[in-house]
Amino acid sequence: MTRFVLTALVWITAQAAQAVELVSGPTVAQSATGAVVSWRTDVACGTRLSYGTSLTKLDQKLEGPVGAEHNVTLPGLTKGTTYYYEVGSARQKLGEGNFTLGAPAKTSAETPPKATPPKSMLEKVMDAIKPDAPKPKPDTTAPTAARAPPTRQTWGRIDSLQDHFDRHGADFQSKSPDDYAAQAWLFLQRAKAGGLPMKWDDSDQSLRVYDPKTRAFAAYNRDGTTKTYFRPNSPTYWDRQPGKLIQPAQLPFK
Known part of the structure; x- marks a missing residue:
């Protein structure tokens, strides 16, 4: 029984030591005086965010619960100030970024789709007499x-x-x-x-x-x-x- 327990503990420790992978994010949602930084990991882990107004001095630290979905609120921020941050767990850095509070989000103008001109009578006739396209061959590739x-x-x-x-x-x-x-x-x-x-x-x-x-x-x-x-x-x-x-x-x- 003792050997079984020790083996189980070794296995659990080895699995816990595997690196956590960042699946998405981090993203920033701003408010008037704060921001929420969010990210997602492939497995549940601790939540930690370090931030500051200098890339070399992230002296503010916030932590959250264990999970795969991570959301950390940064309160009391100053409008017009750029903040730098790192996200991850207590053991591992997973990502980094920066944002300026109050800066407008960057958007790209969408180009309206071009209208398709109506077909001429000749084109309609040619479409009607055009032979059917050959059917695709069945996929015989092995899964x-x-x-x-x-x-x-x-x-x-x-x-x-x-x-x-x-x-x-x-x-x-x-x-x-x-x-x-x-x-x-x-x-x-x-x-x-x-x-x-x-x-x-x-x-x-x-x-x-x-x-x-x-x-x-x-x-x-x-x-x-x-x-x-x-x-x-x-x-x-x-x-x-x-x-x-x-x-x-x-x-x-x-």
Whole structure:
């Protein structure tokens, strides 16, 4: 019994040590004398925000409850003042930003759609006699899951797969949790072939991979199993990820 308890404690500690990933945000909603900074993480964690009027002196700290949805209110701010902030948990920085209280939000003018001119009588006749377009051939490509190893071999914490699929599967048009896990595995194979940038983080023994063209991001455990796979909203998300860039030959797994 003692050995079982110790094993369970080691497993729980190892899982808790895994890095938290920022899914969206941070965003800022301003009021007349304050602001609310919001962000979302892939798993529940603590809430901490540090802020100040200088990028090098974030001397004000606020904390919130444990959760995946994080909202922190900054009260008593001064209009026209620029505030800098960092968000994360007590153990990990996840993002940063700045805002000027009272500054108008930036918007882009929308161009009204151009009206389509009516078709001439000749065009209508040609449309009527035009042969039907050939029907597309049925897709005979094997599902993604059929081209990857079994999910239990590629996904790190199998009990978290359904939750990740529910939240991120739509990012990749995944048909099922197994399909989603297989796509994450294939994403890693592209990186191992030298096609995508990779970062190795010694602090949590994690590999991070990013596709700058599609904004797809994934994190993997030391043994190559998947931790998460999604498309972050922030264009600077990859730049803010910890770790050093590595080549496929430097991977700790095959």
